[in-house]
Amino acid sequence: MAHASSRFILPEILQHKDAFIDIRRQIHAHPELGFEEQRTSELVAARLREWGYQVTSGIGKTGVVGQLRVGDGPRSLGIRADMDALPIQEATGLSYASLHAGKMHACGHDGHTAILLAAAHYLARSRKFNGTLNLIFQPAEEGLGGALGMLEDGLFQRFPCDAIFALHNAPGLPVGCFALKEGPMAASSDSVDIRLSGKGAHGAMPHFGRDPIIAAAAIAMALQTLVSRDIPASEAGVVSIGALHAGHAHNVIPEHADLKLSVRALSHDTRHILQQRLHELVQLQAQSLGVRADIDYRRISPVLVNTPRETGMLADLIREQAGAASLHQPPQGMMGSEDFAWMLEKAPGCYVLLGNGVDSRGGCMVHNPGYDFNDEALPIGASLWARLTESYLRAG
Numbered sequence: 001m002a003h004a005s006s007r008f009i010l011p012e013i014l015q016h017k018d019a020f021i022d023i024r025r026q027i028h029a030h031p032e033l034g035f036e037e038q039r040t041s042e043l044v045a046a047r048l049r050e051w052g053y054q055v056t057s058g059i060g061k062t063g064v065v066g067q068l069r070v071g072d073g074p075r076s077l078g079i080r081a082d083m084d085a086l087p088i089q090e091a092t093g094l095s096y097a098s099l100h101a102g103k104m105h106a107c108g109h110d111g112h113t114a115i116l117l118a119a120a121h122y123l124a125r126s127r128k129f130n131g132t133l134n135l136i137f138q139p140a141e142e143g144l145g146g147a148l149g150m151l152e153d154g155l156f157q158r159f160p161c162d163a164i165f166a167l168h169n170a171p172g173l174p175v176g177c178f179a180l181k182e183g184p185m186a187a188s189s190d191s192v193d194i195r196l197s198g199k200g201a202h203g204a205m206p207h208f209g210r211d212p213i214i215a216a217a218a219i220a221m222a223l224q225t226l227v228s229r230d231i232p233a234s235e236a237g238v239v240s241i242g243a244l245h246a247g248h249a250h251n252v253i254p255e256h257a258d259l260k261l262s263v264r265a266l267s268h269d270t271r272h273i274l275q276q277r278l279h280e281l282v283q284l285q286a287q288s289l290g291v292r293a294d295i296d297y298r299r300i301s302p303v304l305v306n307t308p309r310e311t312g313m314l315a316d317l318i319r320e321q322a323g324a325a326s327l328h329q330p331p332q333g334m335m336g337s338e339d340f341a342w343m344l345e346k347a348p349g350c351y352v353l354l355g356n357g358v359d360s361r362g363g364c365m366v367h368n369p370g371y372d373f374n375d376e377a378l379p380i381g382a383s384l385w386a387r388l389t390e391s392y393l394r395a396g
Contacts (some may be wrong), residue, residue, distance in 0.1 A: 034140030
């Protein structure tokens, strides 16, 4: 553990560490994909009820909110954890590895859920705050719009929050360290499906057809100019082609070619420019090569923007309680997305990275068959949420 961890972890949370590691590993062994988190949400709801929270299930299909009011303080705080797994075949060989083929907690949401449960347990027992605490357990973070689903179910109308917070584990960042910054913290994420429709022909007589593969190849290359030529060098953007499918035979020009893209940006303006220019480029390239282009452009999550006041408060808390050396800037060039951004469009707050470890001790990147959440980070994350609650909802 990093040097600051021992004094940052609350003794009461450390005392129950093993019990919540066991819960984390139970969740890890039974991963559930987005909007399928029945077992996980039932486990969460049962524990929260046991500890005295008012529990509401079924928000955004499988989301859970646990509310605890202490005293008569007017302020309300929201803390969110995500619960879903990924469609990945686990390859860790761990004793608590996934029991379900093709499903895995490869992003650490099992750890995020256990962290918030550990904090919930401590706060229900200590009650060293004055106000309303809303613990938000969100489904379907992995590109399926779970945050938006909870909002559409009236999350903040039913459970108003003056501020909201969330964390994500960060492989490569030492255990006991945190990373955050004001402003854009995670990129927007858009998914694009492009179908190019031409005219099939014999491979020996291509002049009788309209080749969608040539158009797909031209478009694939031209798309790489969007960031380099349409976006200022000071701005960040990504256009990645994840799939290109066309044809089945050596000597047949197919009628269709399909491309799947991921588009990301760190500002609303850059996101708009990329969407507009992508449509123009694809349509004109297709037209020039005699094929038709149909574009399905889906906005998955917006840019995640940490608000100044809440980010400054959380940074000050970390510096005061864990030491200045524990606070880092997020790594450059990280363009991951996070649908907590939808919640931050509705309420002020902050998203923070929690060190998961380096090299062989927690350094394996997320969305990898060999990844595992580092249990040494669990009491640190739980102590962060406990200390934040006691600071934001200050007693007296």
